[in-house]
Amino acid sequence: MATTALGGDARSAARETGAGWILRFDAVERVVHWTNAVLFAVLVFTGAALYFSPLIALIGRRSLVEEIHLYIGLFLPVPLLLALSGRWGRALRRDLRRFNRWSETDRRWLRSAFRGQSERDYVRRRLSLGKFNAGQKINAAFTVGAALVMLGTGSLLRWYRPFPLSWRAGSTFVHNWLALFFVIVIAGHVLMALTHPAVLRSMLFGRISRRWADDHAPGWVDELVLEEADATEERSGPKPTVPAAPRGTDAETGGLA
Amino acid sequence: MSRDPLDWAPGSEHGTGPDPEDDPAPLAARAAREKPVGRRVVLGMLGVGALGIAFGENVQNGISRLLSPLGGSGLASLVPGNGGFVLYTITAGYPAPPPHYRxxxxxxxxxxxxxxxxxxxxxxxxxxxxxxxxxxxxxxxxxxxxxxxxxxxxxxxxxxxxxxxxxxxxxxxxxxxxxxxxxxxxxxxxxxxxxxxxxxxxxxxxxxxxxxxxxxxxxxxxxxxxxxxxxxxxxxxxxxxxxxxxxxxxxxxxxxxx
CATH class of the missing domain: 3.90.420.10 (Oxidoreductase, molybdopterin-binding domain)
Structure with missing residues (x-):
């Protein structure tokens, strides 16, 4: 495939932050990620201190811990919503679209995930896996869904007066079991980060090596190449409304950029 | 698979092989086939969560009966609805009685x-x-x-x-x-x-x-x-x-x- 290496003028495009490096997460995405990480840590810790008897014995101060847990929980969506709400959230909005949309490649990757390393390698290289794999997409969707359910059940536990008492018991049931499952999923996420240091560094400093991207996310590299081609075209003159002769179909790729 | 008109890169070999796996679909065509699975997962979880609020009490009671032999002490107290006490205190720790308690x-x-x-x-x-x-x-x-x-x-x-x-x-x-x-x-x-x-x-x-x-x-x-x-x-x-x-x-x- 021609797109496995950025050629000529494309190499100079803004997406590359240096020789052989690509920006994976911009500053806004990184700040939101680490803010969420801290908020989640506080929620897990205060939640455990409300729920797990040995920790209750150690921490006590139930009403204070409750207040912290409640208000941090209510605040949790704020950083993400703030980041999404302005011009600064362009990269984040784009990545959320990437998380949302599943291609046939993602479905194949997911099936291959249960069939060993060589099958996974085959899928990601030959089927040109995008910026995020299906595992990362599931993790992202689960995290959003679980956070919303925790927010809903948690609010119901606090403001239960208008509702039947059985809803409160039901909310306790959902909140407790999902919290347990959520902690396991977060632990898995942290484990994956620690065992993939290059990826973890990209969440700390933003960039990842071009070699990594070619190897793990060739479809993402394809996207960047197409964008750069568009950007180059825009720089070199007004975009023709009618496709020009030699590269006549380029205008149609604008829908991707 | 027919040669795609969006095939951009000069010298690309897209569209020459009969096996679709050897011919990754061009981006635009692939994008058109993408499905909003992430949104479905989120909506599905909201639905299951709502069911849990409505019927979780009954499910939890069943689980509690199953877990009651554990007694809810130590690590078993991590399991929600283990049938044991959760020992609340509003101060720091469990207070000891004062000397000469009455x-x-x-x-x-x-x-x-x-x-x-x-x-x-x-x-x-x-x-x-x-x-x-x-x-x-x-x-x-x-x-x-x-x-x-x-x-x-x-x-x-x-x-x-x-x-x-x-x-x-x-x-x-x-x-x-x-x-x-x-x-x-x-x-x-x-x-x-x-x-x-x-x-x-x-x-x-x-x-x-x-x-x-x-x-x-x-x-x-x-x-x-x-x-x-x-x-x-x-x-x-x-x-x-x-x-x-x-x-x-x-x-x-x-x-x-x-």
């Missing part, structure tokens, strides 16, 4: 009492086997309780006829509770010195705690140090923090009252 009965009584645990044990005992239901959703079935009926204790102290409510204080220095005389009678509340087949332990509120059958657990004040007979009901600690004054689990007093 349970005092004061207020509108003819004979204020100043009781050691042994003094309390010398009074006529009441034995109960009853569930402990927390307002936050967990429940322990068939707990054995031993103690002195609150109304008996009031009688023993010579309660004034105008005393219509009890005020309870804990030696944790913060927790308070209150019951009306009617509620004490209807519930059969006891001042307990034994539960779960032994003395009330420190984390369960020992040496002496209240147990109010039929009411949520926050009524059953732990680390009890003073019972004050008063004219008017005064809301307790959690009731001042938003918990309902009406703590009957069923919403109303039992119909076959004692």
């Amino acid at each position: 349970l005092t009965v004061s207020g509108m009584v003819q004979r204020p009492l100043n009781l050691t645990v042994d003094d309390l044990k010398a009074l006529p005992a009441t034995y109960l086997t009853h569930d402990f239901q927390c307002v936050t959703g967990w429940k322990v079935d068939n707990v054995h309780w031993t103690g002195v009926r609150l109304t008996d204790l009031a009688e023993h102290a010579g309660a004034h006829p105008k005393a219509t409510a009890f005020e309870f204080a804990s030696f944790d220095g913060l927790y308070t509770e209150s019951l009306t005389m009617d509620q004490a009678r209807q519930s059969g509340a006891i001042v307990a010195y034994s539960m779960l087949g032994g003395p009330v332990s420190q984390e369960h509120g020992g040496p002496i705690r209240l147990y109010v059958p039929g009411m949520f657990g926050y009524k059953s004040i732990k680390w009890l140090s003073n019972i004050n007979l008063v004219e008017d009901f005064v809301p307790g600690y959690w009731e001042q923090n938003g918990y309902p004054i009406n703590a009957w689990i069923s919403g109303h007093p039992p119909t076959k009252s004692a």
